[in-house]
Amino acid sequence: MDQVDDIPELLDTTKPEDAPEGLSEPIANKESAQSGPPRTVPLTIICGFLGAGKSTLVRRILTERHGYRIAVIMNEFGDTADIEAKTINVSSPDDPNQQTEEFLELANGCLCCSIKDTGVAAIEKLMQRKGAFDHILLETTGLADPGPIASMFWQNEEYSMGLGREIHLDGVVCVVDAVFGRQQMEEDHAADGIGESLRQIAAADVILLNKVDLVSPAEVDATEEIIRGVNPAASLHRTVRGEIDLKHIIGVDAYASRQMLHESRAHSKSACDHPNDHDHDHHDHSHVKAPTHYELRGISSLQIDCPKLTEDQMEQLDVWIRTVLWEKQLPGSSGAASSALEVLRCKGLFVTDIGELHVLQGVRNLYEISKVEKAGEEDLGLPDTGKLVFIGKGLNEHVRRSLVEHLKIA
Numbered sequence: 001m002d003q004v005d006d007i008p009e010l011l012d013t014t015k016p017e018d019a020p021e022g023l024s025e026p027i028a029n030k031e032s033a034q035s036g037p038p039r040t041v042p043l044t045i046i047c048g049f050l051g052a053g054k055s056t057l058v059r060r061i062l063t064e065r066h067g068y069r070i071a072v073i074m075n076e077f078g079d080t081a082d083i084e085a086k087t088i089n090v091s092s093p094d095d096p097n098q099q100t101e102e103f104l105e106l107a108n109g110c111l112c113c114s115i116k117d118t119g120v121a122a123i124e125k126l127m128q129r130k131g132a133f134d135h136i137l138l139e140t141t142g143l144a145d146p147g148p149i150a151s152m153f154w155q156n157e158e159y160s161m162g163l164g165r166e167i168h169l170d171g172v173v174c175v176v177d178a179v180f181g182r183q184q185m186e187e188d189h190a191a192d193g194i195g196e197s198l199r200q201i202a203a204a205d206v207i208l209l210n211k212v213d214l215v216s217p218a219e220v221d222a223t224e225e226i227i228r229g230v231n232p233a234a235s236l237h238r239t240v241r242g243e244i245d246l247k248h249i250i251g252v253d254a255y256a257s258r259q260m261l262h263e264s265r266a267h268s269k270s271a272c273d274h275p276n277d278h279d280h281d282h283h284d285h286s287h288v289k290a291p292t293h294y295e296l297r298g299i300s301s302l303q304i305d306c307p308k309l310t311e312d313q314m315e316q317l318d319v320w321i322r323t324v325l326w327e328k329q330l331p332g333s334s335g336a337a338s339s340a341l342e343v344l345r346c347k348g349l350f351v352t353d354i355g356e357l358h359v360l361q362g363v364r365n366l367y368e369i370s371k372v373e374k375a376g377e378e379d380l381g382l383p384d385t386g387k388l389v390f391i392g393k394g395l396n397e398h399v400r401r402s403l404v405e406h407l408k409i410a
């Protein structure tokens with residue numbers, strides 16, 4: 001079968017009647033309840049160190065009955081041959097001049113697509129099957145830096161005129177190896193300063209610290225501390241063989257403004273309610289206190305608390321961020337302090353003196369500051385102070401001082 005026309009009907013995609021109770025609501029059901037224009041399909045990027053457990057996670061998603069209809073784009077099917085599936089399209093696999101796509105229709109309603117070319121071409125092909133899935137997972141290779149991929153799918157004008165009309169970036173999930181992750185991070189290096197394993201962590205919205213069954217709780221804690229230092233803004237879960245409720249990695253809407261508020265509340269949790277159960281602990285470990293400034297092998301992170309801001313200060317904040325991200329300059333600082341500056345990811349939450357809440361999201365030099373609208377009667381429960389998190393290069397005390405002086409905050 002080598003023609004697109006030959007593709008058989010895909011599976012019925014509603015949640016299986018015998019799906020176990022207690023599963024989080026599949027995306028399809030959530031969306032069908034909403035009226036209005038058709039929504040774009042969310043896309044999640046899965047990255048992670050070589051051998052960390054990406055394929056294991058993906059294999060679970062493709063085989064378990066979870067009620068979600070997910071299209072998974074893998075670099076190669078590899079050892080997924082054991083997956084109960086029907087191949088629905090193979091195009092010239094023996095001809096190296098032709099790109100090869102292969103689609104597998106899985107028993108649980110998911111769709112699997114193998115790529116050997118760039119992700120975008122595969123996604124364009126995949127979108128021809130629109131309606132057969134509610135979510136796209138893009139698995140990257142172990143050495144890939146997800147940053148450029150994420151920025152392509154987020155806020156890219158050229159892209160937004162094409163594929164961006166149909167899909168949007170939901171989040172970046174990074175799988176970290178609990179056995180070798182710490183060593184990989186500590187030994188990571190690259191000619192341009194930041195190695196790939198640290199870039200992957202920097203770009204992540206959700207981090208799975210996997211294989212925690214193979215190391216001592218103390219080792220897991222030590223690795224977690226480093227991850228938290230590098231990326232204080234991501235949610236972190238400990239996993240064994242990628243076992244995690246999919247609601248933590250799918251449909252997280254990491255780039256939406258309200259989500260940032262929820263994350264901020266989760267991060268302010270200070271206590272752990274199961275201190276002795278760290279072996280098979282799958283919950284969010286964002287309570288591990290992150291340092292305000294952290295440096296490791298060329299990468300740095302910086303957290304700055306912000307008091308309530310006036311309208312003028314909000315405008316100045318926009319000017320400051322634009323100058324830092326677009327011109328790579330620190331307002332009010334010498335060129336020397338600015339020269340090493342590179343922001344890979346930034347997130348922020350700001351409270352104004354008239355009770356508004358604004359959220360900053362940034363990937364590399366792209367950013368957006370948006371006001372969080374109240375949804376219905378829900379009380380936003382405004383935090384007292386705001387926070388800004390930067391991850392990248394050269395993020396040190398000069399950066400903090402520049403912002404504080406520019407906004408005239410104490």
Ligand SMILES: Nc1nc2c(ncn2[C@@H]2O[C@H](COP(=O)(O)OP(=O)(O)OP(=O)(O)O)[C@@H](O)[C@H]2O)c(=O)[nH]1
Nearest residue numbers: 049050051052053054055056142210211240241242
């Ligand atoms: N004990 C244990 N083994 C695991 C766990 N997760 C994955 N593995 C094993 O670790 C090995 C590597 O897992 P993969 O899922 O292939 O890792 P990957 O990230 O896809 O690897 P690459 O594609 O090479 O980057 C496999 O043998 C898995 O069975 C875990 O939580 N615990």
